[in-house]
Amino acid sequence: MYRIRFHGRGGQGIKTASRILGTTLFMEGFEVQDGPRYGAERRGAPMFAYVRASMEPIQERGIIRLPDLVIVTDDSLIPIPAAGVLTGVAERTVLLINSDEEPGLWRERLALAGPILTLPAAAHAPHINTQLTSVLSTGAAANLIGVISRRTLEEAIRKELAPLGAGAVEVNLENGLKAFDLTVVLKGSVREGGKTQAASYDPPDWIDLPFEEAAISAPAIHATATSERVKTGVWRTMRPVIDYSLCNRCWWICSTFCADGVIRVDEEGYPRIDYEHCKGCMICVAQCPRHAISAIPEHGEDTGERQE
Amino acid sequence: MKRTLLTGNSAAAWGARLADVDYVPAFPITPQTEIIETIAEWIDGGRMRSRMVTLESEHSMITAAGAAAATGVRVFTATSSQGLLYGMEMLYTVAGWRVPFVLVNVSRGLSAPITLEPDHNDVLAARDSGFLQIHCATCQEVLDSIILAFRLAEDKRVRLPVIVNMDGFYLSFTREPVEIPDTGSVRQFLPPLDAGDISFRASAPISQATAVLGGSPYSYFRYESHMAATNGLAVYDEAAESFAGLFGRSYGTVEEYRMEGAEIVFVMVGSFATKAREAVDRLRGAGRPVGLLRPRLLRPFPGKALRKLLAGRKGVMVIDQNLSMGKGGVLHMELASALYGHPDAPPVLTSFIGGLGGRDITPEEFYEMVAVTEKAIKDGSTPPPRLLYTKRELDEVRKLQAIANVERRETGKGE
Numbered sequence: 001m002y003r004i005r006f007h008g009r010g011g012q013g014i015k016t017a018s019r020i021l022g023t024t025l026f027m028e029g030f031e032v033q034d035g036p037r038y039g040a041e042r043r044g045a046p047m048f049a050y051v052r053a054s055m056e057p058i059q060e061r062g063i064i065r066l067p068d069l070v071i072v073t074d075d076s077l078i079p080i081p082a083a084g085v086l087t088g089v090a091e092r093t094v095l096l097i098n099s100d101e102e103p104g105l106w107r108e109r110l111a112l113a114g115p116i117l118t119l120p121a122a123a124h125a126p127h128i129n130t131q132l133t134s135v136l137s138t139g140a141a142a143n144l145i146g147v148i149s150r151r152t153l154e155e156a157i158r159k160e161l162a163p164l165g166a167g168a169v170e171v172n173l174e175n176g177l178k179a180f181d182l183t184v185v186l187k188g189s190v191r192e193g194g195k196t197q198a199a200s201y202d203p204p205d206w207i208d209l210p211f212e213e214a215a216i217s218a219p220a221i222h223a224t225a226t227s228e229r230v231k232t233g234v235w236r237t238m239r240p241v242i243d244y245s246l247c248n249r250c251w252w253i254c255s256t257f258c259a260d261g262v263i264r265v266d267e268e269g270y271p272r273i274d275y276e277h278c279k280g281c282m283i284c285v286a287q288c289p290r291h292a293i294s295a296i297p298e299h300g301e302d303t304g305e306r307q308e
Numbered sequence: 309m310k311r312t313l314l315t316g317n318s319a320a321a322w323g324a325r326l327a328d329v330d331y332v333p334a335f336p337i338t339p340q341t342e343i344i345e346t347i348a349e350w351i352d353g354g355r356m357r358s359r360m361v362t363l364e365s366e367h368s369m370i371t372a373a374g375a376a377a378a379t380g381v382r383v384f385t386a387t388s389s390q391g392l393l394y395g396m397e398m399l400y401t402v403a404g405w406r407v408p409f410v411l412v413n414v415s416r417g418l419s420a421p422i423t424l425e426p427d428h429n430d431v432l433a434a435r436d437s438g439f440l441q442i443h444c445a446t447c448q449e450v451l452d453s454i455i456l457a458f459r460l461a462e463d464k465r466v467r468l469p470v471i472v473n474m475d476g477f478y479l480s481f482t483r484e485p486v487e488i489p490d491t492g493s494v495r496q497f498l499p500p501l502d503a504g505d506i507s508f509r510a511s512a513p514i515s516q517a518t519a520v521l522g523g524s525p526y527s528y529f530r531y532e533s534h535m536a537a538t539n540g541l542a543v544y545d546e547a548a549e550s551f552a553g554l555f556g557r558s559y560g561t562v563e564e565y566r567m568e569g570a571e572i573v574f575v576m577v578g579s580f581a582t583k584a585r586e587a588v589d590r591l592r593g594a595g596r597p598v599g600l601l602r603p604r605l606l607r608p609f610p611g612k613a614l615r616k617l618l619a620g621r622k623g624v625m626v627i628d629q630n631l632s633m634g635k636g637g638v639l640h641m642e643l644a645s646a647l648y649g650h651p652d653a654p655p656v657l658t659s660f661i662g663g664l665g666g667r668d669i670t671p672e673e674f675y676e677m678v679a680v681t682e683k684a685i686k687d688g689s690t691p692p693p694r695l696l697y698t699k700r701e702l703d704e705v706r707k708l709q710a711i712a713n714v715e716r717r718e719t720g721k722g723e
Contacts, residue, residue: 033483037481039424061583063668204673206694207698209702
């Protein structure tokens with residue numbers, strides 16, 4: 001069975017990417033199971049998705065503990081323990097990272113012996129858009145798995161992205177197929193993993209939970225304003241930018257609709273976005289009556305300081 | 309036969325669409341929302357002829373479902389977790405009206421603390437409501453069970469609402485190959501609702517539930533509902549047989565997996581049972597006589613079928629993905645009550661609590677449950693119930709508690 005895990009941020013198209021890969025494998029005759037896993041958060045929050053593919057019916061479910069291939073569409077996730085990017089990564093696991101840094105550097109940093117591949121941002125050109133990185137990775141992954149034809153990949157991208165319109169299909173097709181071609185020399189480097197054995201296994205180290213009084217065991221957070229300490233601004237894939245020449249200071253609209261309460265109002269009545277905590281949900285962009293707030297890619301070239 | 313990759317939620321929407329439902333009262337909640345989004349899109353695009361109304365709460369949603377069902381139209385609705393609990397008063401009430409409709413519950417652990425991931429305490433809270441319950445293990449089964457559930461609910465020997473349950477994330481958001489049955493065959497299996505005497509109208513009002521005092525009429529009405537629910541077993545068997553004839557997929561009241569010669573048997577419900585199938589295959593490969601029983605119906609409870617299937621076995625391992633505070637696993641007690649006092653009942657019945665809030669159950673844990681049960685059979689004594697929880701997990705909780713202790717010191721709230 002192939003066991004593939006995608007790691008990225010909400011808004012990067014991770015679910016779509018896993019579905020494209022799932023669909024390609026299904027079209028190639030595999031039994032497939034794919035699905036995303038995320039928490040209560042929205043755009044920008046760390047999330048993962050998985051794909052299983054086998055010629056036999058799939059009985060496994062949920063989290064992939066021992067992946068054959070791990071795809072990381074945002075390298076800033078790697079150092080975050082809660083994102084679990086490296087969980088179960090073994091010597092035989094192929095790690096594919098969207099990163100401008102060299103595989104050698106990642107190997108050294110992570111002290112991993114297995115194969116590491118990087119897809120630099122330049123590979124996305126001319127279509128710079130963080131939302132497209134996931135399809136790029138999928139194209140590369142399709143070739144690494146080695147059992148997917150270029151034509152199937154093309155068909156799956158068309159099928160899964162059709163609801164987004166012809167423009168999105170064409171751009172993603174170009175990126176996905178380009179990444180597929182880039183990795184042609186590594187075709188088939190991902191190998192199917194085996195099954196656990198019941199004859200000899202490491203027994204789980206079950207314990208008896210000790211009783212603890214409610215003062216200890218009730219689920220309470222005592223410190224206040226802890227959410228301020230989490231710099232959720234790093235989750236952003238798109239950045240809302242206010243053009244103050246258009247802003248008519250109806251601050252109650254953008255600041256009220258802001259789901260995270262990160263738009264404050266300055267002394268002159270202008271809204272100010274707290275970029276340390278703005279997750280980039282773009283609700284303010286949609287609500288601004290003067291269209292004074294625009295969305296720009298967080299990591300593209302154009303992250304200019306238009307705000308001032 | 310053509311198969312398509314569908315999530316459990318899409319499969320549920322397909323079930324409603326193929327059942328040709330007339331009315332869909334709705335209220336969104338994670339992880340159920342995709343069901344009503346899908347249906348809304350179909351209705352909007354003219355691909356499904358039905359009326360959808362969004363209500364202001366699940367309490368109103370279930371009231372609307374019951375009221376609409378009382379007029380003799382086919383009704384489908386869906387919720388999850390806190391939503392099911394918010395509508396709990398009306399679950400009991402509409403079941404008492406004896407109106408048939410189908411409600412999909414996408415299982416999610418209950419608050420507090422709050423979670424999004426699945427266990428079965430939500431659907432089991434509705435256990436005694438009068439709704440029948442079908443529990444699914446795959447996306448295909450979700451679609452098929454909705455169609456089966458309408459047959460079951462609308463049968464004159466039953467006429468009760470039915471809950472079809474699937475696990476959040478593990479089914480709701482997971483795509484698997486699903487065969488979408490053709491409309492003609494579904495219509496053959498499930499003809500348009502023959503409303504008969506179900507005819508509530510504004511122009512011809514009926515008081516749906518009168519007040520009854522003194523206990524005697526009350527007992528009559530309640531016990532009649534109980535007998536109708538019990539009839540569900542035979543009605544279900546008939547429906548499942550006819551379904552298998554038309555669609556080639558068999559769904560007994562209890563799924564039997566590798567039960568031939570099985571001495572030790574897992575019993576569990578829901579999607580984690582497919583993990584158990586995998587473990588059973590591995591254990592069989594290692595020469596261990598292990599099988600699996602998965603009740604699909606929990607209400608009515610297929611006690612007789614389970615008793616028969618377990619007769620003469622050496623040990624039974626019940627895995628409960630739920631917890632009744634101060635007692636233990638609900639399925640364990642239900643099975644114990646079905647087996648107790650019967651001479652052929654397995655002498656060892658072990659209880660494991662696992663998968664709470666979507667916690668994984670690993671293959672090694674399945675193997676170890678067998679090892680524990682084998683030892684119990686050998687020693688002739690049953691071990692206490694076991695929570696599937698590792699030292700490493702507690703270590704992680706200890707780290708969080710260490711942070712909490714620092715917080716308390718800093719905020720002057722003691723340690």
